[in-house]
Amino acid sequence: MSNRILRVVAVLALVVGAFSPKLAAAQKFGYVDSEFIMSKMPAYTQAQQELNTLSANWQRDLETQKQDVDKLHRNYQAEEVVLTESMKKKRQDEILTKEQELKTYTNKIFGYEGQLFRKRQELTKPVQDLVFEAIAKVAKKKQLAIVFDKAGDLTMLYTNPVHDYTEFVLEELGLASPERNQPGQKGPVKTVTPPTTPVAGEALSATDDEEPAPARPATRSTPRPASRKK
Secondary structure (H helix, E strand, O other): OOHHHHHHHHHHHHHHHHHOHHHHHHOOEEEEOHHHHHHOOHHHHHHHHHHHHHHHHHHHHHHHHHHHHHHHHHHHHHHHHHOOHHHHHHHHHHHHHHHHHHHHHHHHHHOOOOHHHHHHHHHHHHHHHHHHHHHHHHHHHOOOOEEEEOOOOOOOOOOOHHHEOHHHHHHHOOOOOHHHOOOOOOOOOOOOOOOOOOOHHHHHHHHHHOOOOOOOOOOOOOOOOOOOOO
């Protein structure tokens, strides 16, 4: 998700709320969890698996180069006492060159906008576009003015589940069943059957069938005579 866009939208929402309370009260907001949505998409899972494989291969290449540099260091330290100054300079330059190559390779693969970054953009952007389109459709259907992303950088200190439209987006993508798509609900809807009130006639018939319990005879207490004062 575009975190920068989400932050701008959030700031605009706060500005609108501050300067126009009535307008802000009339707006309808919602939020989704984009990470949860994409985790349910097979294309995203496949993209993540491919990225993990590429990253593991690149990491192995990086470890191999690092081991080569470490070996050069060990050999130099072991043979330093028998090397001439010119030979020392040559070996030191070789080590510095290998270290620079290792640093360059690391930045090329794992650095900012490196190969891993670009490959992630290439594989995940189509999935993100599908999620964006589904969110836009849900927002129009539910007449939402703004949709926040719970998985973004925007800190949401409190969220009322009634405003969670994640399941509606999943339904739009064909990844959820309609009976589960209630705002703020990630599972099947559970209905509780209230207890039925007995009809007056049924209550009377039930009491007529029962025999009344025999009355207990009343016990009479005999008063004790008052003690005489001497």
